[in-house]
Amino acid sequence: MSDDALKPVNPLLISTAVSLAAFMEVLDTTIANVALSHISGSLGASSEESTWVLTSYLVANGIILPLxxxxxxxxxxxxxFIFCILGFTLTSFLCGIATSLPMLIVFRLLQGLTGGGLQPSQQAIIKDSFPAEKLGMAFAITGITTVLAPILGPTLGGVITDNFSWRWIFFMNVPVGLLAAFLVNNLVVDPPSARKQKVDSIDYIGLSLIALGLGALQIVLDKGQQEDWFDSSFIVIFAIIAAVGLILAVFWVLQQKNPVVELKLFSIPSFSLPCLMIFFVGFALYSSAMLLPMLVQTSFGYDATLSGLVLSPGGIATLVMMPIVGKLVNKIQAKYLISFGMLISAVGMWATGLVTPQTGYGTFVLVRALQTVGIPFLFIPASTLAFSKIPPESSSNASAIVSLMRNLGGSIGIALVTNKLIHSQQIEQAHLVQHLTTADPGYQSAIANYTQSIMNLGVPAVQASKMAIAKIYQELIQQANILAYRDAYNFVAIILVVLAIIALFMPSNSLQKKSAPMASH
Incomplete structure (x- = not known):
């Protein structure tokens, strides 16, 4: 072991090893979404019951992240980190061999518990592996896993479930996990600040309150729309539990000498404000990745594979921009990069809202690329600024909070945007129905044209008239659906524009000037 200390490993090798494990875990948060119908059919469960496959994972993951x-x-x-990798690998295998829905839900819960530590540990290890002047490039590497994995998840999930079996979305983690554990064991060396520390006592009360509050909150966010939000006593009860649990947890943790979560890090402005921006990175990334596949599947007839392929080119755009933004962080103030990224993503959201029933695959790919090309300008500068004044001994705690903020942003973003979408569908449909009257010349003309076209096929006039009305109503539903997605995308765009303005008031970071090459240490 002493030889390890004498032979420093290239930070890029370390980054590759730890990112492999984190990529696998982040991918799993979205890859199962497209497989739900296959899972429910295979295990004899309803579509509503099968959503607990997602909820159980997110609840467990959300509890572990801050801890x-x-x-x-x-x-x-x-x-x-190695414990989390091996635990995640084992539970992935168990998910793959599950023979009933309750068994799969239990294994997904365990998978979320063991995988929850992978993202923050990866970020902390990479942060401590690079010198301060190269933090931007370090977070470009973490961004590849954090941002790219949710984009590729639906694509990969669609290909696997359409061509093989849903079980392979779990089995494929096994060889990747074993390789990642081997590489981490041989390449990573803990600095003194990250080694095992003596803990005099365990704060069981703080642990319990955080687990209770975050677990209940995740259930509210994931099940709210399905249960009709606060019209459901189930949601009301869990919302109260979440609020009480989290409020008590904050008061309790702030009074502890050795807290399970270092909330006092939020007193550092260069950490708290970037955390807010990272929250909205998750909000924009996860909500937009959810909206576009739904839009092309429900209104344009795309299957799971093709809808996933709409997202993939956006991942390539993100991948190309990551190292570029990593270098820009040392030359341009982080707050300006973040503001620029917010505006670019806002334009992408607005452009997506301009689609029509005639929009083709190529246009969807272009607007998705425009949505995601701004994400590196948000994630990398915000992460660099957040960690700029964090001491090494607090790296793991800071990484845990940053990961939690991003994931919470994603969950809240999906919940709010889904609610906005469904509400807008009702409003847009009611608005369009007002034009389906005998007094509307456009409606009368459409009815006459459709009726005549159907009668030309040999259908009697009365039946042809009914079929024409049904056809127009079908088109109305499609139009209302597309308009509702426009409203949802505009909602996200407005939030991003407001944040672009707020970002300009963030603290400035010290830019690294060119200096003489440093001796390796």
Missing amino acids: SGWLSALMGRKNF
Whole structure:
């Protein structure tokens, strides 16, 4: 082991090893979405019951994320990371062999618990592997896994479920996990600040309150729309539990000498404001990745594979921009890059709202690329600024909070945007129906044209008239659906424009000037 300390490993090799594990876990948060119908059919469950496959994972993941910094100190960061990799690998295999829905839900819960520490540990390890002047490039690497995986997840999930079996979305984690564990064990060395620390006592009350509050909140966000939000006593009860649990957790944790979550890091402006921006990175990334596949499947007849392929080119655009933005961070103030990224993403959201029933695949690919090309300008500068004044001993705790903010942003974004979409569908449909009257000349003309076209096929006049009305109503539903997606995208765009203005008031970061090459250490 002493040889490890004498032979520093190239940070890029370390980054590749730890990113492999984190990529696998982030991918799993979205890849199962497109497989739900296959899972429910295979296990004899309803579509509503099968959504617990997603909810159980998100609840467990959300509970562990903020605690991962504390667990890293308890076990040592490298030990904790390898434990998470192996645990995630084992539970992935168990998910693949599940023979009933309850069994799969339990294994997904365990998968979320073991995988929850992978993202923050990856970010902390990479952050500590690079010198301060190269933090931008370090977060460009973490961004590849954080941003690219949710984009590729639906595509990969669609290809696997359409051509093989839903079980392979879990089985494929096994070889990747074993390889990642081997590489991490041989390449990663904990710095003194990340080694196992003596813990005098465990704050069971703080742990319980955080687990209760975040677990209940995730259930509310994931099941709210399905249960009709606060018209459901189920949602009301869990919302109260979430609010009480989280409020008590904040008060309790702030009074502890060795808290399970370092909330006092929020007192650092260069950390708290970037965390807010990272929250909205998750909001924009996950909500837009959810909206576009739904739009092309419901209104344009795309299957799971093709709808996933609409997202993939956007991932390539993101991949290309990551290293470029990583270098720009040292030359341009982070707040200007973040503001620019917000505006670019807002334009992408607005442009997507301009689609029509005649829009083709190529246009969807272009607007998706425009949505995602701004994400690196948000994620990398915000992460660099957030960690700029964090001491090494707090890296794991800061990474845990950043990961939690991003994931919470994603969950809240999906919940709010879905609610906006459904509400807009009702409004747009009611608005369009007002034109379906005998007094509307456009409606009368359309009825006459459709009726005549159907009668030309040999259909009697009365039946042809009924078929024409049905055809027009079908077109109305499609139009209302597309207009509702326009409203949802405009909603996200407005939020991003407001944030672009707020970003300009963030603290400035110190830009690194060219200096003499430093000796390796």
